[in-house]
Amino acid sequence: MQRSIFILIIYLLIIPAVNAKQLAITFDDAPRKADGYFDSPTRAKVLIESLEQHKIGKVAFFSTTQSLDKEGLERMRRYDKAGHIIGNHTHSHPNFLKTELSAYQADFLRAHQLLQQFDNFKPYFRFPYLREGETVEKRGGMRSLLQENNYQNAYITLNNYDWYIEELFQSAVKDGRPVDMERLSSFYVDVLMASINYYDAMASKYLGHSPKHVILLHEMDITALFIGDLAQRLRQEGWKIIPLEEAYKDPIATYQLSQPIKYNPGRIGEIALAKGQKKSLWHDTLDESYLQKRFNQEVLLMSAH
Numbered sequence: 001m002q003r004s005i006f007i008l009i010i011y012l013l014i015i016p017a018v019n020a021k022q023l024a025i026t027f028d029d030a031p032r033k034a035d036g037y038f039d040s041p042t043r044a045k046v047l048i049e050s051l052e053q054h055k056i057g058k059v060a061f062f063s064t065t066q067s068l069d070k071e072g073l074e075r076m077r078r079y080d081k082a083g084h085i086i087g088n089h090t091h092s093h094p095n096f097l098k099t100e101l102s103a104y105q106a107d108f109l110r111a112h113q114l115l116q117q118f119d120n121f122k123p124y125f126r127f128p129y130l131r132e133g134e135t136v137e138k139r140g141g142m143r144s145l146l147q148e149n150n151y152q153n154a155y156i157t158l159n160n161y162d163w164y165i166e167e168l169f170q171s172a173v174k175d176g177r178p179v180d181m182e183r184l185s186s187f188y189v190d191v192l193m194a195s196i197n198y199y200d201a202m203a204s205k206y207l208g209h210s211p212k213h214v215i216l217l218h219e220m221d222i223t224a225l226f227i228g229d230l231a232q233r234l235r236q237e238g239w240k241i242i243p244l245e246e247a248y249k250d251p252i253a254t255y256q257l258s259q260p261i262k263y264n265p266g267r268i269g270e271i272a273l274a275k276g277q278k279k280s281l282w283h284d285t286l287d288e289s290y291l292q293k294r295f296n297q298e299v300l301l302m303s304a305h
């Protein structure tokens with residue numbers, strides 16, 4: 001009897017850990033333009049401190065190396081020294097739909113060289129706009145180049161428009177409109193959680209379980225301000241934040257869609273598409289006018305009419 005109670009207690013202790021939904025956090029476009037709410041050293045400082053305070057651990061910064069001017073380089077060095085992964089996001093952020101394969105490959109290689117200076121550089125490649133090549137030739141060309149250089153395609157599963165929330169916030173600040181920071185935090189967290197839960201439900205539908213996720217965020221002021229609030233809400237809702245290396249051990253890391261596509265919704269969207277889902281591969285929150293309307297109402301407290 002005592003033994004079975006003991007086993008039951010152990011079981012109850014283990015189950016929540018086993019069932020925790022998991023995600024890794026990544027920031028694209030680093031070092032991204034900073035001269036609005038925060039200047040760039042402040043953004044880096046607040047972001048690094050928030051990650052530490054909230055015990056988020058190591059995250060990944062995907063760098064576009066053309067932004068490595070004196071200031072940009074300093075910022076990236078701070079992220080590197082803080083132990084975060086530095087990944088490749090090309091040199092000049094080309095749109096693969098409008099770029100020849102050879103030019104795209106050269107841009108990738110230029111970034112690859114420039115990123116060697118960082119101690120925590122890892123061969124992870126995040127395609128700008130998630131566009132991996134709309135023809136078999138272009139897609140195959142990049143797949144081969146990544147393989148030759150021992151790269152992992154740093155796909156994402158949790159898509160969102162956090163960059164547009166930053167745009168709305170920065171233009172409100174610039175226009176001198178009063179922004180209620182608590183409301184902005186709630187708006188940011190609510191919108192992101194809605195997209196996270198949406199793609200997790202889509203994953204469960206097609207995979208039968210919740211995989212190790214990767215969220216796409218950007219290196220921006222709202223990220224520095226609210227990443228801690230987001231982490232807190234994620235944990236309240238049963239999520240565990242994991243390192244990116246861990247996320248890419250999931251079986252979906254080797255998944256390859258057979259047909260090339262123009263616009264990529266993220267890996268879960270790709271799997272859904274392959275299984276016949278044609279609509280709603282992008283969540284409602286991935287829409288600029290939707291976000292603007294809610295931002296005006298919920299953050300700027302403007303009436304709907």
Ligand SMILES: [Zn+2]
Binds near residue numbers: 089
């Ligand atoms: Zn980008």
